[in-house]
Amino acid sequence: MLASASASASFLPRPKPKPHLLKRLASALTPPSPLSPSTGADPDPDQDPTPLFLRPPAHPVPAPSLAAFRRRAAALVPPSAPHLHRHLRWLLADAAHDPDADPALLRAPLGDLEALWLRHVRDRRPFQYVVGNEHWRDLVVAVREGVLIPRPETEAVVEMVGRVEGFEAGWWTDLGTGSGAIAVAVARMLGPEGKVFATDVSEVAIEVARLNVQRYGMQDKVQIRHGSWFEPLEDLKGKFMGVISNPPYIPTDDLPGLQPEVGWHEPKLALDGGKDGLDHLLHLCEGLSSVLKPGGFFVFETNGNKQSEFLVDFLSTKWDSSFHDVEAVLDFADIKRFVTGYRR
Amino acid sequence: MARALLRIARCYSPLSSPTPRLPPPLHRRASPPLRFLSVSLSSPSPAESAASSDGPSDVRKGEDGRSGWDDHLAMSDDELMGQCEMGTFKASGPGGQHRNKRESAVRLRHRPTGIIAQAVEDRSQHKNRASALSRLRTLIALKVRKPINLEEYTPPVELLQILPLKSTIRGKDAGPQIGPNNSKFAPGMQALLDLLFAVEGSVSEAAKILGLSTGAVSRLILSDDSLRIAANELRAAKGLKPLK
């Protein structure tokens, strides 16, 4: 199911970027240099690259054996983590065609399932990597090691796009698309003329995004391009109705303190935003006006209040001649999570 | 639906206009003139209860102290969501990229009525939000009573749609009978309870108005657990025995 073979064509090295056209703020900014892909990823050497939930249910297991597994697995759940019982239920829902059938048809041998569960409970490997998906909005997004698991906060970005007048017919770009969650969700709302150009510098992300685009039949609407931020869009300057990005924004110093599921297992490339976490966000601000059409919309996700306030201030003072209605937007936890605005 | 969740933060930005841009006003259906009461206050407790159960919750006048009847069930999901607070996620740390948490429970508090609805069972917060919202609609239908002037009363179409076909007042254009699993059942249920409230809990009185036998109305009430419970609470308040 993974389109790895066909995807590799896009991994051909791209020509080195021309010096950035917008140098206005060059002194204040250090454009981030792309790190090597899949830093911090935690791949299983013998792991089937097809996400568990998409593999064929080819392993019959008698109901009593599955019940025994359920008991053993539940016994591993520490009292401090009752939510893991829910994960066990979900694991079985994803790993079996019908967990209550006898025999149940599993998508992996029972022994593998046991090993997967152990890695989740003991090694804190994210549940989403175990089953190979995250339920995000109304989508089931395929994920695997090397690609960021889409966050619930980010769901709101799609809503914001949907509020832009005439969005259906526009061309959009999702920079740092990761799993492609945003790109697919936006593409599904677009009309026949609408398009999404999704970029990422990580090859794993490109592969996974391609899989998700294909799973939702969005190949005609989403074009995936490999490269750093705006570089793959040189031919599309000034064409976009909107720029969407959830770039890495965590300050480097905060990385060691992250929750193990995140810090140990998710790619550093998707999280590390440099010293203040603003490296990529500032780089994106810098390139915005060259890719957006006049009147075009942008939305960035940020680390929260301080970053958003800084960016709003930054864009509406220094760049007042380029943008209007720049504002911070709250997430569901009342944190100023997003910065949105329009190009003049 | 979730778009109503996006509220614009007021950010100080020296060069933008001093008044923050607010989300567009909600478009509400104009209230029919006869609907005048806000909500019945079934609990006297003024304290904000932290209870987040799915079960019946206190119905109080919202803090905006709105008078005048709002037809909440006629609102779109977006509009209704705009009247809700999502409380679960406060103080949940920095969030965003920092965090892996599949806890996707959603708890909605409907400001005008104080009704709380939540959903926890789905893996996607998006879906939990949708089911919490549909639960909220049911709870509003069950708990928010509006008085009816029986002299001028004609059953609204929402009510006609949930009646069995043999009702003599139903008419062809009401379409097939809508059952409890349909999202349009909630407004019909609300109208039925309003009527039952107006006739002081008497099923036979309601049946006469609805062109049905008493047995048929009882069966309709008993066809849905929450409707039965609400009807029986209402009857108990009038000293009538429960329908079984």
Ligand SMILES: C[S@@+](CC[C@H](N)C(=O)[O-])C[C@H]1O[C@@H](n2cnc3c(N)ncnc32)[C@H](O)[C@@H]1O
């Ligand atoms: C926080 S993740 C967001 C992924 C996805 N958009 C989402 O919201 O779930 C950031 C993404 O930016 C990508 N990225 C990091 N540096 C990049 C660069 N220089 N150019 C393009 N993408 C980059 C990472 O590979 C990662 O997929």
